Amino acid sequence: MGLFERSACALTVVPLADRLSCMPIKTIATFEVKSIQIINEKGEADEGLLPPLSEGEFKRFFETIILARTFNHRALSLQREGRIGTYASIWGQEASQIGSALAFGDGDWLFPSFRESGVFVARGYPIWMLYRYWAGDERGMQVPEEFNLFPMSVPVGTQIPHATGAAWAMKLKGDRKAAAVYFGDGGSSKGDFHEGLNFAGVFKAPVIFLCQNNQWAISVPRSRQTAAETIAQKAAAYGFEGVQVDGNDVVAVYKATKEAIQKAYSGGGPTLIECFTYRLDDHTTADDSSRYRSDEEVESWKAKEPLIRLRIYMEKKGWWSKEYEEGINRGAQEKVDSEIKKAEAYAPPDPADIIKYTYAELTPRQRRDLKERGWQS
Amino acid sequence: MAKLNLVQAINQALSEEMERDSNVVIIGEDVGKDGGVFRVTQGLMDRFGPERVIDTPLSELGIIGSAVGLSAYGLKPVAEIQFMGFTYAGVEQLFSHASRIRSRSRGRFSCPMVVRAPYGIGIKPPELHSESTEAIFCQMPGLKVVVPSTPYSAKGLLLSAIRDPDPVLFLEASRLYRSVKSEVPEGEYSIPLGKASIYQEGADITVVSWGTMLHRAAEASEDFDCEIIDLQTLRPYDEEAVLQSVKKTGRLVIVHEAPRMAGFGAELAALVAEEAFEYLKAPVIRVTAPDAVIPMARLEDYYMPSQESIKKAYEKVMKY
Numbered sequence: 001m002g003l004f005e006r007s008a009c010a011l012t013v014v015p016l017a018d019r020l021s022c023m024p025i026k027t028i029a030t031f032e033v034k035s036i037q038i039i040n041e042k043g044e045a046d047e048g049l050l051p052p053l054s055e056g057e058f059k060r061f062f063e064t065i066i067l068a069r070t071f072n073h074r075a076l077s078l079q080r081e082g083r084i085g086t087y088a089s090i091w092g093q094e095a096s097q098i099g100s101a102l103a104f105g106d107g108d109w110l111f112p113s114f115r116e117s118g119v120f121v122a123r124g125y126p127i128w129m130l131y132r133y134w135a136g137d138e139r140g141m142q143v144p145e146e147f148n149l150f151p152m153s154v155p156v157g158t159q160i161p162h163a164t165g166a167a168w169a170m171k172l173k174g175d176r177k178a179a180a181v182y183f184g185d186g187g188s189s190k191g192d193f194h195e196g197l198n199f200a201g202v203f204k205a206p207v208i209f210l211c212q213n214n215q216w217a218i219s220v221p222r223s224r225q226t227a228a229e230t231i232a233q234k235a236a237a238y239g240f241e242g243v244q245v246d247g248n249d250v251v252a253v254y255k256a257t258k259e260a261i262q263k264a265y266s267g268g269g270p271t272l273i274e275c276f277t278y279r280l281d282d283h284t285t286a287d288d289s290s291r292y293r294s295d296e297e298v299e300s301w302k303a304k305e306p307l308i309r310l311r312i313y314m315e316k317k318g319w320w321s322k323e324y325e326e327g328i329n330r331g332a333q334e335k336v337d338s339e340i341k342k343a344e345a346y347a348p349p350d351p352a353d354i355i356k357y358t359y360a361e362l363t364p365r366q367r368r369d370l371k372e373r374g375w376q377s
Numbered sequence: 378m379a380k381l382n383l384v385q386a387i388n389q390a391l392s393e394e395m396e397r398d399s400n401v402v403i404i405g406e407d408v409g410k411d412g413g414v415f416r417v418t419q420g421l422m423d424r425f426g427p428e429r430v431i432d433t434p435l436s437e438l439g440i441i442g443s444a445v446g447l448s449a450y451g452l453k454p455v456a457e458i459q460f461m462g463f464t465y466a467g468v469e470q471l472f473s474h475a476s477r478i479r480s481r482s483r484g485r486f487s488c489p490m491v492v493r494a495p496y497g498i499g500i501k502p503p504e505l506h507s508e509s510t511e512a513i514f515c516q517m518p519g520l521k522v523v524v525p526s527t528p529y530s531a532k533g534l535l536l537s538a539i540r541d542p543d544p545v546l547f548l549e550a551s552r553l554y555r556s557v558k559s560e561v562p563e564g565e566y567s568i569p570l571g572k573a574s575i576y577q578e579g580a581d582i583t584v585v586s587w588g589t590m591l592h593r594a595a596e597a598s599e600d601f602d603c604e605i606i607d608l609q610t611l612r613p614y615d616e617e618a619v620l621q622s623v624k625k626t627g628r629l630v631i632v633h634e635a636p637r638m639a640g641f642g643a644e645l646a647a648l649v650a651e652e653a654f655e656y657l658k659a660p661v662i663r664v665t666a667p668d669a670v671i672p673m674a675r676l677e678d679y680y681m682p683s684q685e686s687i688k689k690a691y692e693k694v695m696k697y
Contacts (some may be wrong), residue, residue: 138483142484150449160442162449165447169450199436202434364617
């Protein structure tokens with residue numbers, strides 16, 4: 001009986017007819033959530049929605065997905081061989097990461113979580129540095145000056161307000177830029193999500209919230225993160241637009257992100273994009289997902305993974321051939337091989353690094369710590 | 378020279394630094410039109426506009442978390458949290474991010490931000506408005522913790538805090554806001570972080586304290602020859618000043634209003650035990666609150682170290 005609850009004179013229950021005559025109930029807010037797919041899993045495109053992308057741009061999506069996937073696959077092997085530590089696989093989520101990351105300009109700032117290898121690879125981040133990082137070397141996140149990429153954030157969802165803050169600073173300084181933050185369905189349950197999105201709405205900050213809803217937060221399904229039908233609709237409560245896209249459709253992700261960036265640049269404020277996708281691998285190399293989800297479920301999503309549809313679509317356009325893909329694969333393997341060599345040949349970190357990046361300057365105690373341990377500063 | 382109270386001195390520091398550096402912005406709850414719940418930011422929105430003195434949603438995590446992004450991008454946010462007890466909602470942002478972005482990125486990014494918060498007992502407020510949990514924050518590498526004791530030092534320390542390249546928690550004793558005055562010169566002067574100040578020279582007992590308790594420790598010292606050290610910065614703190622004084626007096630009394638258990642006094646006592654043991658003529662004594670939750674108004678006078686308890690500590694170390 002929503003009618004009774006919403007009434008301003010609902011202190012006592014009175015006959016409906018009397019109440020309507022004294023205080024009509026009005027609908028003062030509604031919302032709708034759009035879900036966008038441009039290329040479906042069979043490789044069929046909605047030509048009306050398809051943005052004007054060239055062959056070269058399609059190939060860039062395709063080749064970046066292959067490179068990221070090769071990076072990812074090798075990371076899993078290296079972990080099994082004990083050459084890197086615990087690693088969080090991106091398999092299945094490449095379109096969400098790459099379609100969005102390729103949409104940003106160099107001046108935009110990105111705030112990734114720990115499951116964002118595709119974002120780093122798409123931005124051109126040195127691959128050997130990623131392997132160093134996952135091998136337990138902080139220097140892998142000593143982000144080179146030319147990248148406006150924050151080091152990956154481990155505590156889930158806590159990076160969300162950082163992007164809001166950076167975007168807010170862009171607005172206060174009058175810079176025509178945007179910030180974006182990557183997080184998952186699990187992250188949307190955190191207070192950081194609420195406070196970060198709420199600030200962004202209030203200050204109309206040029207920020208894009210990229211939620212990869214990969215259906216699982218370790219073993220807990222999306223249905224346990226929220227009773228809401230979508231994560232996208234949460235934006236409505238913060239006063240800005242939320243949209244769901246097929247997160248395995250690189251073109252849909254790219255288009256939605258581009259539009260959100262344009263909106264941010266032109267003062268239109270934030271956007272929440274829910275990329276509806278699936279984590280095909282375990283949560284990390286330390287997880288066993290067979291404990292909590294069925295093979296059938298995983299198999300059904302394998303048919304929907306991003307590369308299959310892209311391949312079919314590009315073949316129809318005459319942009320794909322077996323030889324082309326083999327060449328791309330070979331190139332990616334060679335690239336990743338040489339990056340691994342570089343990562344493993346790199347000099348081990350200096351123990352003094354533990355201390356010397358705590359503050360801009362060493363404290364007297366830290367100078368003593370260095371000296372007592374015999375570490376060079 | 379004008380005599381200012383703590384509120385006026387901090388207001389002047391903010392105002393002057395905002396005048397000098399257009400990157401400084403104030404964010405927080407009620408900091409704009411209302412001038413803050415203690416009126417510390419009074420008049421600043423009129424002077425610098427709502428784009429630099431910004432009322433935010435009621436959202437401590439949001440304030441500290443967005444300050445991470447604001448500062449990484451190049452602004453210098455000075456965030457006001459209304460009471461120290463409310464910083465707890467933003468502690469993860471301070472501990473897991475602000476204080477370690479520099480280390481995590483091996484120097485590429487940093488968070489030069491200040492979080493100002495009133496702390497401590499003595500204004501008879503509701504629950505959680507009197508916290509004095511500075512030691513928790515001192516455990517976190519990458520963060521600096523400053524507690525001014527006088528209006529003069531508050532201004533100079535705040536200038537240094539705003540200019541510091543790393544995040545600073547700036548704790549203002551709410552009991553002192555309007556109860557102490559000192560001469561505060563107009564214009565620029567800064568007091569370096571990490572340096573203590575000798576509040577009162579003496580020969581027999583070294584007393585180390587900060588904030589409200591510094592004044593109580595001084596009041597209790599009338600019949601003793603105490604050297605009173607105003608620590609000013611708790612992290613990183615001035616070990617040399619403490620050691621030098623203890624080597625001279627041979628006695629150390631630490632006074633703080635936080636509970637004794639793992640309080641900052643424990644750090645000071647351990648330092649002296651390690652570095653100046655052979656100079657000690659008496660055991661180190663900590664005068665602190667009991668190991669219990671801070672009470673509300675009716676019992677707060679019992680909780681805070683009293684002048685008598687401090688005097689007793691002075692008497693005790695003088696017996697050796």
